[in-house]
Ligand SMILES: Nc1ncnc2c1ncn2[C@@H]1O[C@H](COP(=O)(O)OP(=O)(O)O)[C@@H](O)[C@H]1O
């Protein structure tokens with residue numbers, strides 16, 4: 001959907017050396033004199049409508065089959081899995097914008113996702129602990145002072161790491177609006193600062209990917225420490241209990257979060273599709289394909305990269321904030337470097353450079369992954385050896401990734417081109433996994449000048 | 451004619467190899483200037499320096515009435531200051547349509563938020579059509595630039611250059627890969643552009659340079675060997691020795 005739909009398939013032959021007049025009128029697309037109608041954003045990107053339709057049907061179907069709202073054919077835990085999958089689709093869309101469109105292979109996006117989860121988790125844990133503490137203190141003759149309450153909450157939350165003080169990092173945890181602001185602000189600021197430092201020094205390609213891995217590794221190592229103030233390796237737990245909804249059954253909560261995730265995916269998808277359409281999309285894809293050239297046109301490439309990187313980090317954080325209440329627990333292992341690599345694998349398998357490809361990749365691979373690793377897939381008895389999928393799934397995933405990269409660089413999303421008869425690729429050149437994006441190296445011109 | 455660009459005493463060394471050696475060139479506004487010289491003379495490197503792609507080891511590059519130094523500006527700032535460039539190898543965005551290529555080059559605010567929120571609010575279409583007529587690509591606006599022939603890509607890049615509406619155009623070997631009629635057309639285009647702007651053209655084809663009918667600078671081993679009318683420089687014995695005689 002990147003190249004505008006007025007790029008009809010190039011049916012005609014090429015006309016080497018030909019100038020305007022030599023092209024037969026039959027294949028003309030914008031006849032002389034006829035003013036080009038400005039079509040709306042959705043009309044130029046019909047895949048958005050198809051996507052929204054598919055998502056609506058899926059949501060409707062799940063609602064009808066859910067326990068709280070329908071027949072109950074789908075278990076509550078499966079509804080949660082589906083809701084979480086939608087969040088993963090959203091972070092994959094964000095990843096596709098930064099990688100598939102802008103050519104920045106970020107291998108640290110799950111850090112933003114995790115930070116979003118931590119930010120919402122702090123409020124969930126604090127508010128719920130506060131209720132428990134208040135309940136305990138209720139019977140006492142003298143009402144507890146705010147300090148006593150705060151201390152009691154601190155002891156309750158931090159008992160596991162042998163502390164009782166609420167660290168400064170929890171200063172806003174009592175307030176849902178403030179903590180929701182943190183969901184966006186903390187990852188957004190991290191992305192802004194990291195991106196500013198990296199892009200300003202013109203770190204690109206593999207080096208940038210390594211730097212993003214280092215960022216997410218450093219963050220997870222930091223959070224593993226008990227004195228990070230976020231409960232070390234215990235992480236935040238009990239997030240599935242939503243304060244104020246103690247009496248609401250999990251079945252109802254799960255379908256509500258599923259709807260919220262579907263809405264977030266729909267809104268995020270449309271917003272990001274809008275951001276990468278039109279002239280903005282042109283510049284962003286230009287940066288992916290040849291950033292030096294974009295500079296010589298007068299665009300400050302670093303600002304664009306920073307904009308795209310930060311925007312997609314914020315979307316990733318929102319996805320995380322919806323994911324972890326459904327998962328119930330978040331700990332530093334969630335933002336280990338491997339998580340971000342999986343994200344890139346999903347997008348590559350789904351087909352980068354098209355947002356629906358990212359959605360398909362994330363949904364398909366993550367659901368398949370939980371089926372294989374959850375023991376859903378039957379073991380294969382080879383006589384001399386038993387293939388246990390819990391062990392071998394990663395090997396299969398790795399092989400599929402290599403196969404897709406080598407033989408089907410457009411990924412699963414490329415199948416839609418067969419339906420559309422679209423012969424023009426969105427991009428040309430190398431799709432290699434190490435290059436991340438195809439670009440002419442800065443400072444080189446092919447054909448050595450001598 | 452006032453001086454628009456002043457390059458003085460500039461030197462560049464690549465790994466010990468002196469590609470530009472104490473080079474001084476002045477370009478006026480308006481002016482059409484041809485730069486010739488053997489391969490490796492430093493013509494492209496000269497453009498790299500002016501556009502901020504290569505930083506010189508020493509020397510000054512001053513721009514405009516206020517004589518601001520270009521050496522402290524980034525590539526994008528230099529482009530926004532009014533210097534446009536066509537590369538030796540046609541460099542267009544192959545995966546995007548001719549229209550998208552031109553739209554990206556059009557002179558408009560360049561910030562991310564300007565670009566994000568200003569869509570469809572300008573006269574872009576009519577400007578694009580005007581440019582496309584001028585470069586003979588009117589019927590190809592919706593084609594991906596990658597499908598164009600070599601000569602058409604050259605033209606598209608010239609169109610992108612004009613779309614930027616720069617004060618100084620640096621044009622590196624524009625006629626390569628063009629048929630004689632296309633070359634003629636290109637000369638006309640450049641001459642017309644030079645009526646109001648400064649245009650510097652690097653070209654090997656002597657016929658092409660003759661048609662430009664302008665002052666010629668001969669570069670050799672990174673510095674100016676001769677300067678003047680085409681007849682003047684082609685009569686210069688040193689020029690014949692290093693360039694024409696081979
Ligand atoms: N980035 C670079 N690194 C090393 N050598 C370079 C670089 N750019 C140009 N050169 C060398 O500088 C000399 C001048 O090159 P150039 O300006 O491209 O010549 P031309 O006049 O043919 O355009 C050549 O010898 C070229 O190999």
Ligand SMILES: [Mg+2]
Nearest residue numbers: 449493494538
């Ligand atoms: Mg050259």
